[in-house]
Amino acid sequence: MKKLLLSLLVLLFSGSLYAAVDLNTASVEELRAVKGIGASKAEAIVQHRKQHGPFKRVEELDQVKGFGKKTVERLRSEFTVSKPDKK
Numbered sequence: 001m002k003k004l005l006l007s008l009l010v011l012l013f014s015g016s017l018y019a020a021v022d023l024n025t026a027s028v029e030e031l032r033a034v035k036g037i038g039a040s041k042a043e044a045i046v047q048h049r050k051q052h053g054p055f056k057r058v059e060e061l062d063q064v065k066g067f068g069k070k071t072v073e074r075l076r077s078e079f080t081v082s083k084p085d086k087k
Contacts, residue, residue, distance in 0.1 A: 020080040023061070026054040034078045039064045055081045 003021055023045060031042035041064075048064045049055065059081045061072045 020078060022082050023058065023082050024049065024082050034075065036071075036075055036078075057081060 019052075021030055028039070028042045028046055028087070031037050031041060031045055037045075044065045045061070045069075053054045055061070058076050058081055059072060061079070062069050062077075
């Protein structure tokens with residue numbers, strides 16, 4: 001019974017450990033936590049965001065230096081895009 005309860009708890013919490021990284025709010029450190037994103041790509045994402053404004057879609061990553069369509073397709077599920085705040 002204890003093993004079953006423990007297994008259920010592990011399953012319950014393991015789903016909440018994974019969350020897609022928001023391209024519009026993530027820091028360099030948060031971006032680097034994504035498998036396949038090193039320091040230079042993380043820095044390029046942040047610089048692109050500063051120069052061009054928030055991302056509207058994950059697919060816009062292909063406009064960032066170091067990202068091609070294949071890379072974006074492979075990483076698509078790792079990212080999300082929040083709607084920019086309206087001021």
